[in-house]
Amino acid sequence: MKVKYLFSALIFLTLSTLMSQEIKSSELLLPTSNITLSYHEAGTGDHTVVLIHGLGSNAKAYQKNIPALSEKARVVALDLPGFGNTTLGDFVPGMDNYAKVVSEFITLKKYSHVTLVGHSMGGQIALQLAASQQPEWLKNVVLLAPAGLEQFTQEDKNWFQAVVNDQLYLNLTDAQIQQNFDINFYGAKVPDDAQFMVNDRFKIKEDTEKYKTYVSTVVRSIHAMLAEPVYDKIADIKVPIQVIYGKNDMLIPNKMLHPQLSLDDLLEKLRTDYPKIKIQQLDEAGHFVLWDQSDAVNTCIIETIDDK
Template sequence: MRAWERTLPELSKTARCLAVDLPGYGKSSKGHFPGTMDFYAEVIHHFIQKLRLKKVTLVGHSMGGQIAVTLALKYPADVHKLVLTSPAGFETFTEPEKQQLRSFYTVSSMVSTPAAQVRLNHKYNCYRMPAEVDLWIAERLRMMQCDDFAQYAQTVVNSMAGMLDGPIFDRLAQVQQPTLVVFGAEDFLIPNRTLHPQLTTAQVAAAGVAQLPHAQQAVLPEAGHFAHYEKAAEFNSMVAAFVK
Protein backbone atom coordinates (compact mmCIF):
# COMPACT_ATOMS: atom_id res chain seq x y z
CA MET A 1 0.00 0.00 0.00
CA ARG A 2 2.90 2.36 0.68
CA ALA A 3 3.63 2.54 -3.06
CA TRP A 4 0.37 4.50 -3.50
CA GLU A 5 0.83 7.01 -0.66
CA ARG A 6 1.51 9.83 -3.13
CA THR A 7 -1.41 8.81 -5.33
CA LEU A 8 -4.38 8.15 -3.06
CA PRO A 9 -4.76 11.63 -1.50
CA GLU A 10 -4.94 13.38 -4.87
CA LEU A 11 -7.03 10.86 -6.82
CA SER A 12 -9.40 10.46 -3.88
CA LYS A 13 -10.58 14.03 -4.53
CA THR A 14 -12.49 12.87 -7.61
CA ALA A 15 -12.91 9.10 -7.21
CA ARG A 16 -13.16 6.38 -4.62
CA CYS A 17 -9.65 4.90 -4.30
CA LEU A 18 -8.76 1.55 -2.73
CA ALA A 19 -5.25 0.19 -2.30
CA VAL A 20 -4.64 -3.42 -1.33
CA ASP A 21 -1.84 -5.56 0.01
CA LEU A 22 -2.22 -8.85 -1.84
CA PRO A 23 -2.23 -12.11 0.16
CA GLY A 24 1.28 -12.82 1.36
CA TYR A 25 2.37 -9.16 1.13
CA GLY A 26 2.38 -6.13 3.41
CA LYS A 27 -0.21 -6.28 6.16
CA SER A 28 -2.25 -9.04 4.51
CA SER A 29 -2.17 -12.62 5.74
CA LYS A 30 1.00 -14.63 5.28
CA GLY A 31 0.66 -18.26 4.23
CA HIS A 32 1.22 -20.76 1.49
CA PHE A 33 -0.14 -19.00 -1.59
CA PRO A 34 0.44 -20.22 -5.15
CA GLY A 35 1.46 -16.76 -6.37
CA THR A 36 0.10 -17.31 -9.86
CA MET A 37 -1.38 -14.46 -11.86
CA ASP A 38 -4.69 -16.35 -12.00
CA PHE A 39 -4.72 -16.70 -8.20
CA TYR A 40 -4.25 -12.99 -7.64
CA ALA A 41 -6.73 -12.15 -10.39
CA GLU A 42 -9.28 -14.29 -8.53
CA VAL A 43 -8.50 -12.45 -5.29
CA ILE A 44 -9.15 -9.06 -6.89
CA HIS A 45 -12.25 -10.41 -8.64
CA HIS A 46 -13.69 -11.49 -5.29
CA PHE A 47 -12.67 -8.14 -3.78
CA ILE A 48 -14.56 -6.27 -6.52
CA GLN A 49 -17.60 -8.50 -6.16
CA LYS A 50 -17.66 -8.36 -2.36
CA LEU A 51 -17.55 -4.55 -2.32
CA ARG A 52 -19.95 -4.36 -5.30
CA LEU A 53 -17.64 -1.99 -7.12
CA LYS A 54 -18.77 -0.55 -10.45
CA LYS A 55 -16.90 1.17 -13.31
CA VAL A 56 -13.57 0.08 -11.85
CA THR A 57 -10.36 1.57 -13.17
CA LEU A 58 -7.79 -1.01 -12.16
CA VAL A 59 -4.33 0.47 -11.57
CA GLY A 60 -1.53 -2.06 -11.48
CA HIS A 61 2.18 -1.50 -10.92
CA SER A 62 4.88 -3.99 -11.98
CA MET A 63 3.51 -7.47 -11.13
CA GLY A 64 0.22 -5.71 -10.38
CA GLY A 65 0.10 -4.66 -14.02
CA GLN A 66 0.37 -8.27 -15.16
CA ILE A 67 -2.33 -9.25 -12.65
CA ALA A 68 -4.55 -6.40 -13.88
CA VAL A 69 -4.32 -7.60 -17.49
CA THR A 70 -4.99 -11.18 -16.39
CA LEU A 71 -8.11 -10.02 -14.53
CA ALA A 72 -9.31 -7.85 -17.42
CA LEU A 73 -9.10 -10.85 -19.75
CA LYS A 74 -10.63 -13.33 -17.32
CA TYR A 75 -13.40 -11.08 -15.96
CA PRO A 76 -13.87 -8.26 -18.46
CA ALA A 77 -17.07 -7.10 -16.74
CA ASP A 78 -15.02 -6.29 -13.60
CA VAL A 79 -12.79 -3.75 -15.31
CA HIS A 80 -13.94 -0.53 -16.98
CA LYS A 81 -10.45 0.87 -17.65
CA LEU A 82 -6.84 -0.15 -17.05
CA VAL A 83 -3.81 1.82 -15.90
CA LEU A 84 -0.57 -0.12 -16.19
CA THR A 85 2.46 1.52 -14.63
CA SER A 86 5.83 -0.16 -15.33
CA PRO A 87 3.91 -3.41 -15.95
CA ALA A 88 5.48 -6.82 -15.90
CA GLY A 89 4.54 -9.00 -18.84
CA PHE A 90 5.50 -6.64 -21.67
CA GLU A 91 9.04 -8.06 -21.66
CA THR A 92 9.16 -11.66 -22.85
CA PHE A 93 11.62 -14.41 -21.89
CA THR A 94 12.79 -17.66 -23.46
CA GLU A 95 12.56 -20.90 -21.49
CA PRO A 96 16.31 -20.87 -20.62
CA GLU A 97 15.96 -17.26 -19.47
CA LYS A 98 12.99 -18.21 -17.30
CA GLN A 99 15.03 -20.95 -15.66
CA GLN A 100 17.83 -18.49 -15.01
CA LEU A 101 15.43 -16.09 -13.30
CA ARG A 102 13.89 -18.87 -11.20
CA SER A 103 17.32 -19.92 -9.94
CA PHE A 104 18.12 -16.32 -8.99
CA TYR A 105 15.06 -15.78 -6.77
CA THR A 106 15.17 -18.19 -3.83
CA VAL A 107 13.86 -18.10 -0.27
CA SER A 108 17.33 -18.61 1.19
CA SER A 109 18.81 -15.71 -0.77
CA MET A 110 16.02 -13.39 0.37
CA VAL A 111 16.28 -14.43 4.01
CA SER A 112 20.05 -13.86 4.03
CA THR A 113 20.11 -10.56 2.09
CA PRO A 114 22.54 -8.12 3.79
CA ALA A 115 21.18 -4.73 4.89
CA ALA A 116 23.37 -2.92 2.33
CA GLN A 117 21.89 -5.02 -0.46
CA VAL A 118 18.36 -4.29 0.78
CA ARG A 119 19.09 -0.58 0.40
CA LEU A 120 20.62 -1.11 -3.03
CA ASN A 121 17.60 -3.14 -4.17
CA HIS A 122 15.32 -0.25 -3.23
CA LYS A 123 17.60 2.21 -4.98
CA TYR A 124 17.28 0.18 -8.20
CA ASN A 125 13.55 1.01 -8.20
CA CYS A 126 14.15 4.74 -8.49
CA TYR A 127 15.92 7.29 -10.65
CA ARG A 128 16.47 9.51 -7.62
CA MET A 129 15.46 7.69 -4.45
CA PRO A 130 12.96 9.80 -2.46
CA ALA A 131 13.77 10.32 1.22
CA GLU A 132 10.55 8.52 2.16
CA VAL A 133 11.96 5.26 0.79
CA ASP A 134 14.23 5.17 3.85
CA LEU A 135 11.10 4.27 5.80
CA TRP A 136 10.38 1.40 3.39
CA ILE A 137 13.92 0.12 3.89
CA ALA A 138 13.64 0.31 7.68
CA GLU A 139 10.35 -1.58 7.52
CA ARG A 140 11.88 -4.24 5.29
CA LEU A 141 14.78 -4.76 7.68
CA ARG A 142 12.30 -5.14 10.57
CA MET A 143 10.26 -7.59 8.48
CA MET A 144 13.34 -9.76 8.08
CA GLN A 145 13.38 -10.28 11.84
CA CYS A 146 9.80 -11.56 11.92
CA ASP A 147 8.93 -15.23 12.33
CA ASP A 148 6.87 -15.27 9.14
CA PHE A 149 9.45 -13.62 6.87
CA ALA A 150 10.30 -16.96 5.26
CA GLN A 151 6.61 -17.29 4.31
CA TYR A 152 6.73 -13.84 2.76
CA ALA A 153 9.91 -14.78 0.87
CA GLN A 154 8.23 -17.93 -0.42
CA THR A 155 5.33 -15.81 -1.70
CA VAL A 156 7.77 -13.58 -3.60
CA VAL A 157 9.48 -16.63 -5.11
CA ASN A 158 6.10 -18.12 -6.06
CA SER A 159 5.04 -14.80 -7.56
CA MET A 160 8.16 -14.59 -9.71
CA ALA A 161 7.41 -18.07 -11.02
CA GLY A 162 3.77 -17.02 -11.45
CA MET A 163 4.74 -14.10 -13.67
CA LEU A 164 6.98 -16.32 -15.81
CA ASP A 165 4.34 -19.06 -16.07
CA GLY A 166 1.46 -16.67 -16.81
CA PRO A 167 2.69 -14.59 -19.77
CA ILE A 168 0.34 -11.95 -21.16
CA PHE A 169 2.19 -10.42 -24.13
CA ASP A 170 0.53 -12.64 -26.76
CA ARG A 171 -2.88 -11.95 -25.19
CA LEU A 172 -2.66 -8.15 -25.07
CA ALA A 173 -4.51 -7.88 -28.38
CA GLN A 174 -7.57 -9.35 -26.63
CA VAL A 175 -7.77 -6.52 -24.06
CA GLN A 176 -10.80 -4.43 -24.95
CA GLN A 177 -10.69 -1.92 -22.09
CA PRO A 178 -9.23 1.56 -22.65
CA THR A 179 -5.70 1.36 -21.27
CA LEU A 180 -3.18 3.93 -20.07
CA VAL A 181 0.42 2.66 -19.99
CA VAL A 182 3.02 4.59 -18.00
CA PHE A 183 6.73 3.86 -17.81
CA GLY A 184 9.63 5.70 -16.24
CA ALA A 185 12.23 6.52 -18.87
CA GLU A 186 15.01 5.41 -16.52
CA ASP A 187 13.46 2.10 -15.41
CA PHE A 188 16.41 -0.03 -14.26
CA LEU A 189 14.37 -3.23 -13.85
CA ILE A 190 12.52 -3.29 -17.20
CA PRO A 191 14.07 -4.56 -19.35
CA ASN A 192 16.22 -7.05 -17.45
CA ARG A 193 19.69 -5.60 -17.96
CA THR A 194 21.47 -8.94 -17.61
CA LEU A 195 19.32 -11.01 -19.96
CA HIS A 196 18.39 -8.29 -22.48
CA PRO A 197 21.20 -5.70 -22.59
CA GLN A 198 20.24 -4.79 -26.15
CA LEU A 199 16.72 -3.67 -25.17
CA THR A 200 15.60 -0.28 -23.85
CA THR A 201 12.64 0.55 -21.63
CA ALA A 202 11.12 2.56 -24.49
CA GLN A 203 11.31 -0.47 -26.79
CA VAL A 204 9.63 -2.77 -24.25
CA ALA A 205 6.90 -0.19 -23.61
CA ALA A 206 6.27 0.39 -27.33
CA ALA A 207 6.11 -3.34 -28.06
CA GLY A 208 3.41 -3.89 -25.43
CA VAL A 209 1.40 -0.80 -26.35
CA ALA A 210 1.43 -1.82 -30.01
CA GLN A 211 -0.43 -5.01 -29.06
CA LEU A 212 -3.17 -3.22 -27.11
CA PRO A 213 -6.18 -2.19 -29.24
CA HIS A 214 -7.20 0.84 -27.13
CA ALA A 215 -4.04 2.13 -25.48
CA GLN A 216 -2.29 5.39 -24.87
CA GLN A 217 1.24 5.64 -23.57
CA ALA A 218 3.26 8.03 -21.43
CA VAL A 219 6.96 7.86 -20.60
CA LEU A 220 7.96 10.00 -17.64
CA PRO A 221 11.50 11.43 -17.81
CA GLU A 222 13.84 11.15 -14.83
CA ALA A 223 11.75 8.38 -13.29
CA GLY A 224 12.54 4.74 -12.59
CA HIS A 225 10.48 1.61 -11.95
CA PHE A 226 8.36 3.45 -9.36
CA ALA A 227 7.52 6.22 -11.83
CA HIS A 228 4.10 6.77 -10.26
CA TYR A 229 5.81 7.53 -6.93
CA GLU A 230 8.76 9.57 -8.17
CA LYS A 231 6.62 11.64 -10.55
CA ALA A 232 3.39 11.53 -8.56
CA ALA A 233 2.04 14.92 -9.67
CA GLU A 234 2.39 14.07 -13.37
CA PHE A 235 1.08 10.54 -12.87
CA ASN A 236 -1.91 11.64 -10.81
CA SER A 237 -2.85 14.27 -13.37
CA MET A 238 -2.74 11.77 -16.23
CA VAL A 239 -4.74 9.14 -14.38
CA ALA A 240 -7.38 11.65 -13.23
CA ALA A 241 -7.87 12.84 -16.81
CA PHE A 242 -7.93 9.26 -18.11
CA VAL A 243 -10.55 8.17 -15.56
CA LYS A 244 -12.70 11.27 -16.23
Protein backbone atom coordinates in the same frame (compact mmCIF):
# COMPACT_ATOMS: atom_id res chain seq x y z
CA MET B 1 -4.59 42.40 13.32
CA LYS B 2 -3.85 39.21 15.26
CA VAL B 3 -7.57 38.38 15.19
CA LYS B 4 -7.58 38.78 11.40
CA TYR B 5 -4.61 36.41 11.00
CA LEU B 6 -6.19 33.92 13.41
CA PHE B 7 -9.45 34.04 11.46
CA SER B 8 -7.60 33.48 8.17
CA ALA B 9 -5.71 30.55 9.67
CA LEU B 10 -8.95 28.97 10.89
CA ILE B 11 -10.49 29.33 7.43
CA PHE B 12 -7.40 27.70 5.87
CA LEU B 13 -7.47 24.79 8.31
CA THR B 14 -11.19 24.28 7.78
CA LEU B 15 -10.81 24.25 3.99
CA SER B 16 -7.85 21.88 4.22
CA THR B 17 -9.88 19.49 6.34
CA LEU B 18 -12.82 19.64 3.96
CA MET B 19 -10.60 19.09 0.91
CA SER B 20 -8.72 16.11 2.33
CA GLN B 21 -10.41 12.72 2.23
CA GLU B 22 -10.18 10.48 5.28
CA ILE B 23 -8.29 7.26 4.55
CA LYS B 24 -9.87 4.30 6.32
CA SER B 25 -8.10 0.99 6.90
CA SER B 26 -10.36 -2.06 6.80
CA GLU B 27 -10.45 -5.80 6.24
CA LEU B 28 -12.83 -7.98 4.24
CA LEU B 29 -13.21 -11.75 4.35
CA LEU B 30 -13.21 -13.26 0.87
CA PRO B 31 -14.99 -16.61 1.33
CA THR B 32 -14.08 -18.11 -2.03
CA SER B 33 -10.38 -17.23 -1.78
CA ASN B 34 -10.37 -17.90 1.99
CA ILE B 35 -8.43 -14.67 2.52
CA THR B 36 -9.04 -11.75 4.86
CA LEU B 37 -7.92 -8.88 2.66
CA SER B 38 -6.57 -5.67 4.19
CA TYR B 39 -7.20 -2.45 2.28
CA HIS B 40 -7.24 1.35 2.52
CA GLU B 41 -10.18 3.36 1.19
CA ALA B 42 -10.82 7.06 0.69
CA GLY B 43 -13.21 9.27 -1.26
CA THR B 44 -16.65 8.64 -2.67
CA GLY B 45 -18.38 8.49 -6.01
CA ASP B 46 -19.69 6.14 -8.68
CA HIS B 47 -16.21 5.63 -10.11
CA THR B 48 -13.75 3.48 -8.10
CA VAL B 49 -9.99 3.36 -8.58
CA VAL B 50 -8.48 0.09 -7.33
CA LEU B 51 -4.72 0.25 -6.73
CA ILE B 52 -2.67 -2.97 -6.95
CA HIS B 53 0.87 -2.80 -5.62
CA GLY B 54 3.97 -4.44 -7.00
CA LEU B 55 6.23 -7.29 -5.90
CA GLY B 56 7.35 -7.10 -2.29
CA SER B 57 5.34 -3.93 -1.70
CA ASN B 58 1.96 -3.09 -0.20
CA ALA B 59 -0.82 -0.50 -0.23
CA LYS B 60 1.41 2.15 1.39
CA ALA B 61 3.27 2.45 -1.92
CA TYR B 62 0.32 4.54 -3.14
CA GLN B 63 0.28 7.07 -0.31
CA LYS B 64 1.36 9.88 -2.69
CA ASN B 65 -1.54 9.03 -5.01
CA ILE B 66 -4.53 8.33 -2.77
CA PRO B 67 -5.16 11.92 -1.54
CA ALA B 68 -5.31 13.47 -5.03
CA LEU B 69 -7.26 10.61 -6.59
CA SER B 70 -9.78 10.52 -3.74
CA GLU B 71 -10.85 14.06 -4.64
CA LYS B 72 -12.26 12.66 -7.88
CA ALA B 73 -13.41 9.12 -7.02
CA ARG B 74 -13.50 6.38 -4.44
CA VAL B 75 -9.95 5.02 -4.14
CA VAL B 76 -9.04 1.61 -2.75
CA ALA B 77 -5.48 0.35 -2.21
CA LEU B 78 -5.10 -3.36 -1.50
CA ASP B 79 -2.59 -5.48 0.39
CA LEU B 80 -2.25 -8.63 -1.69
CA PRO B 81 -2.02 -11.97 0.16
CA GLY B 82 1.41 -12.29 1.75
CA PHE B 83 2.10 -8.55 1.71
CA GLY B 84 1.31 -5.65 4.03
CA ASN B 85 -1.36 -6.59 6.54
CA THR B 86 -2.87 -9.44 4.52
CA THR B 87 -1.51 -12.76 5.73
CA LEU B 88 -0.64 -15.48 3.24
CA GLY B 89 -2.43 -18.38 4.90
CA ASP B 90 -2.96 -21.23 2.45
CA PHE B 91 -2.94 -18.90 -0.55
CA VAL B 92 -0.72 -19.96 -3.46
CA PRO B 93 0.99 -16.95 -5.09
CA GLY B 94 0.19 -16.67 -8.78
CA MET B 95 -0.95 -14.06 -11.27
CA ASP B 96 -4.32 -15.68 -11.89
CA ASN B 97 -4.77 -16.39 -8.17
CA TYR B 98 -4.02 -12.77 -7.29
CA ALA B 99 -6.37 -11.61 -10.06
CA LYS B 100 -9.17 -13.76 -8.64
CA VAL B 101 -8.64 -12.25 -5.18
CA VAL B 102 -8.88 -8.71 -6.58
CA SER B 103 -11.96 -9.60 -8.61
CA GLU B 104 -13.70 -11.28 -5.67
CA PHE B 105 -13.00 -8.25 -3.49
CA ILE B 106 -14.43 -5.80 -6.06
CA THR B 107 -17.48 -7.98 -6.65
CA LEU B 108 -18.22 -8.31 -2.92
CA LYS B 109 -17.85 -4.55 -2.47
CA LYS B 110 -20.21 -4.03 -5.43
CA TYR B 111 -18.01 -1.37 -7.00
CA SER B 112 -18.94 -0.19 -10.47
CA HIS B 113 -17.07 1.83 -13.11
CA VAL B 114 -13.71 0.55 -11.91
CA THR B 115 -10.30 1.73 -13.08
CA LEU B 116 -7.68 -0.89 -12.25
CA VAL B 117 -4.26 0.62 -11.56
CA GLY B 118 -1.35 -1.79 -11.23
CA HIS B 119 2.32 -1.11 -10.53
CA SER B 120 4.98 -3.56 -11.72
CA MET B 121 3.69 -7.04 -10.77
CA GLY B 122 0.37 -5.36 -10.00
CA GLY B 123 0.23 -4.35 -13.66
CA GLN B 124 0.55 -7.95 -14.77
CA ILE B 125 -2.17 -8.92 -12.31
CA ALA B 126 -4.44 -6.20 -13.71
CA LEU B 127 -3.82 -7.45 -17.27
CA GLN B 128 -4.53 -11.04 -16.22
CA LEU B 129 -7.80 -10.01 -14.56
CA ALA B 130 -8.94 -7.86 -17.49
CA ALA B 131 -8.08 -10.48 -20.12
CA SER B 132 -9.30 -13.64 -18.40
CA GLN B 133 -12.44 -12.37 -16.67
CA GLN B 134 -13.56 -9.32 -18.67
CA PRO B 135 -15.84 -8.17 -15.82
CA GLU B 136 -18.68 -5.77 -16.53
CA TRP B 137 -17.52 -3.43 -13.78
CA LEU B 138 -14.14 -2.81 -15.43
CA LYS B 139 -13.91 0.46 -17.39
CA ASN B 140 -10.18 1.23 -17.68
CA VAL B 141 -6.75 -0.22 -16.96
CA VAL B 142 -3.76 1.96 -16.05
CA LEU B 143 -0.39 0.21 -15.87
CA LEU B 144 2.54 1.81 -14.03
CA ALA B 145 5.89 0.31 -15.08
CA PRO B 146 4.09 -2.98 -15.56
CA ALA B 147 5.61 -6.42 -15.56
CA GLY B 148 4.25 -8.73 -18.23
CA LEU B 149 5.14 -6.69 -21.31
CA GLU B 150 8.73 -7.93 -21.50
CA GLN B 151 8.72 -11.45 -22.89
CA PHE B 152 10.99 -14.26 -21.74
CA THR B 153 12.19 -17.39 -23.51
CA GLN B 154 12.26 -20.83 -21.94
CA GLU B 155 16.01 -20.36 -21.51
CA ASP B 156 15.33 -17.14 -19.57
CA LYS B 157 12.82 -18.94 -17.38
CA ASN B 158 15.32 -21.73 -16.71
CA TRP B 159 17.84 -19.10 -15.56
CA PHE B 160 15.34 -17.64 -13.11
CA GLN B 161 14.52 -21.10 -11.78
CA ALA B 162 18.20 -21.81 -11.21
CA VAL B 163 19.21 -18.46 -9.73
CA VAL B 164 16.16 -16.93 -8.02
CA ASN B 165 15.37 -18.92 -4.89
CA ASP B 166 14.60 -18.38 -1.23
CA GLN B 167 18.23 -18.67 -0.16
CA LEU B 168 19.27 -15.86 -2.52
CA TYR B 169 16.96 -13.45 -0.71
CA LEU B 170 17.60 -14.81 2.76
CA ASN B 171 21.32 -14.19 2.29
CA LEU B 172 20.92 -10.52 1.36
CA THR B 173 22.62 -8.14 3.77
CA ASP B 174 20.94 -4.93 4.93
CA ALA B 175 23.19 -2.99 2.57
CA GLN B 176 22.13 -5.16 -0.38
CA ILE B 177 18.47 -4.75 0.54
CA GLN B 178 18.95 -0.98 0.63
CA GLN B 179 20.65 -1.10 -2.77
CA ASN B 180 17.82 -3.17 -4.24
CA PHE B 181 15.38 -0.49 -3.12
CA ASP B 182 17.62 2.31 -4.39
CA ILE B 183 17.54 1.17 -8.01
CA ASN B 184 13.74 1.39 -8.03
CA PHE B 185 13.89 5.18 -7.84
CA TYR B 186 15.15 8.01 -10.02
CA GLY B 187 18.82 8.68 -9.40
CA ALA B 188 19.25 5.18 -7.91
CA LYS B 189 18.54 6.50 -4.42
CA VAL B 190 15.51 5.99 -2.21
CA PRO B 191 14.01 9.43 -1.45
CA ASP B 192 13.89 10.36 2.22
CA ASP B 193 10.09 10.19 2.23
CA ALA B 194 10.20 6.63 0.87
CA GLN B 195 12.81 5.26 3.27
CA PHE B 196 9.98 3.81 5.37
CA MET B 197 9.67 1.07 2.71
CA VAL B 198 13.20 -0.11 3.46
CA ASN B 199 12.66 0.17 7.20
CA ASP B 200 9.48 -1.90 6.91
CA ARG B 201 11.51 -4.62 5.17
CA PHE B 202 14.11 -4.55 7.93
CA LYS B 203 11.29 -4.90 10.44
CA ILE B 204 10.03 -8.04 8.74
CA LYS B 205 13.57 -9.39 8.67
CA GLU B 206 13.77 -9.20 12.48
CA ASP B 207 11.22 -12.03 12.72
CA THR B 208 12.95 -15.08 11.23
CA GLU B 209 9.83 -17.14 10.48
CA LYS B 210 7.88 -14.16 9.16
CA TYR B 211 10.81 -13.25 6.91
CA LYS B 212 11.06 -16.78 5.53
CA THR B 213 7.37 -16.70 4.61
CA TYR B 214 7.75 -13.26 3.06
CA VAL B 215 10.79 -14.30 1.00
CA SER B 216 9.03 -17.46 -0.16
CA THR B 217 6.05 -15.37 -1.28
CA VAL B 218 8.32 -13.05 -3.27
CA VAL B 219 10.17 -15.90 -4.97
CA ARG B 220 6.99 -17.79 -5.83
CA SER B 221 5.49 -14.61 -7.23
CA ILE B 222 8.53 -14.05 -9.46
CA HIS B 223 8.30 -17.57 -10.82
CA ALA B 224 4.55 -17.12 -11.34
CA MET B 225 5.10 -13.96 -13.40
CA LEU B 226 7.26 -16.00 -15.77
CA ALA B 227 5.03 -19.08 -15.74
CA GLU B 228 1.85 -17.10 -16.48
CA PRO B 229 2.65 -14.72 -19.36
CA VAL B 230 -0.03 -12.19 -20.32
CA TYR B 231 1.35 -10.39 -23.36
CA ASP B 232 -0.59 -12.36 -25.95
CA LYS B 233 -3.76 -12.07 -23.86
CA ILE B 234 -3.86 -8.28 -24.19
CA ALA B 235 -5.82 -8.71 -27.42
CA ASP B 236 -8.70 -10.07 -25.33
CA ILE B 237 -9.03 -6.92 -23.22
CA LYS B 238 -11.98 -4.79 -24.31
CA VAL B 239 -11.44 -1.66 -22.20
CA PRO B 240 -8.96 1.20 -22.74
CA ILE B 241 -5.41 0.58 -21.53
CA GLN B 242 -2.85 3.20 -20.58
CA VAL B 243 0.82 2.35 -19.93
CA ILE B 244 3.12 4.72 -18.02
CA TYR B 245 6.85 4.17 -17.56
CA GLY B 246 9.60 6.28 -16.08
CA LYS B 247 12.24 7.01 -18.70
CA ASN B 248 14.92 6.00 -16.21
CA ASP B 249 13.49 2.60 -15.26
CA MET B 250 16.45 0.43 -14.24
CA LEU B 251 14.47 -2.79 -13.78
CA ILE B 252 12.51 -3.08 -17.03
CA PRO B 253 13.68 -4.46 -19.35
CA ASN B 254 15.82 -6.96 -17.46
CA LYS B 255 19.40 -5.73 -17.79
CA MET B 256 20.96 -9.13 -17.08
CA LEU B 257 18.98 -11.30 -19.49
CA HIS B 258 18.23 -8.69 -22.16
CA PRO B 259 21.16 -6.24 -22.12
CA GLN B 260 20.58 -5.17 -25.72
CA LEU B 261 16.88 -4.43 -25.23
CA SER B 262 15.95 -0.86 -24.31
CA LEU B 263 12.71 0.42 -22.85
CA ASP B 264 12.11 2.26 -26.13
CA ASP B 265 12.46 -1.06 -27.98
CA LEU B 266 10.00 -2.69 -25.63
CA LEU B 267 7.43 0.06 -26.05
CA GLU B 268 7.87 0.23 -29.81
CA LYS B 269 6.94 -3.44 -30.06
CA LEU B 270 3.94 -2.78 -27.81
CA ARG B 271 2.82 0.07 -30.11
CA THR B 272 3.15 -2.17 -33.14
CA ASP B 273 1.32 -5.13 -31.62
CA TYR B 274 -1.37 -3.11 -29.80
CA PRO B 275 -1.71 0.33 -31.43
CA LYS B 276 -4.78 1.28 -29.37
CA ILE B 277 -2.83 1.30 -26.10
CA LYS B 278 -1.94 4.78 -24.86
CA ILE B 279 1.73 4.91 -23.89
CA GLN B 280 3.49 7.63 -21.92
CA GLN B 281 7.02 7.98 -20.59
CA LEU B 282 7.79 10.42 -17.79
CA ASP B 283 11.08 12.26 -17.32
CA GLU B 284 13.12 11.95 -14.13
CA ALA B 285 11.35 8.79 -13.04
CA GLY B 286 12.53 5.27 -12.36
CA HIS B 287 10.64 2.02 -11.84
CA PHE B 288 8.72 3.56 -8.94
CA VAL B 289 7.21 6.10 -11.33
CA LEU B 290 4.17 6.48 -9.07
CA TRP B 291 6.48 7.97 -6.42
CA ASP B 292 9.09 9.78 -8.54
CA GLN B 293 6.43 11.57 -10.60
CA SER B 294 3.34 11.20 -8.43
CA ASP B 295 1.69 14.43 -9.61
CA ALA B 296 2.01 13.48 -13.27
CA VAL B 297 0.78 9.95 -12.60
CA ASN B 298 -2.17 11.30 -10.61
CA THR B 299 -3.06 13.62 -13.49
CA CYS B 300 -3.00 10.71 -15.96
CA ILE B 301 -5.28 8.58 -13.79
CA ILE B 302 -7.68 11.49 -13.15
CA GLU B 303 -7.90 12.15 -16.88
CA THR B 304 -8.86 8.49 -17.30
CA ILE B 305 -11.58 8.88 -14.69
CA ASP B 306 -12.89 12.06 -16.33
CA ASP B 307 -12.85 10.52 -19.82
CA LYS B 308 -16.32 9.05 -19.80
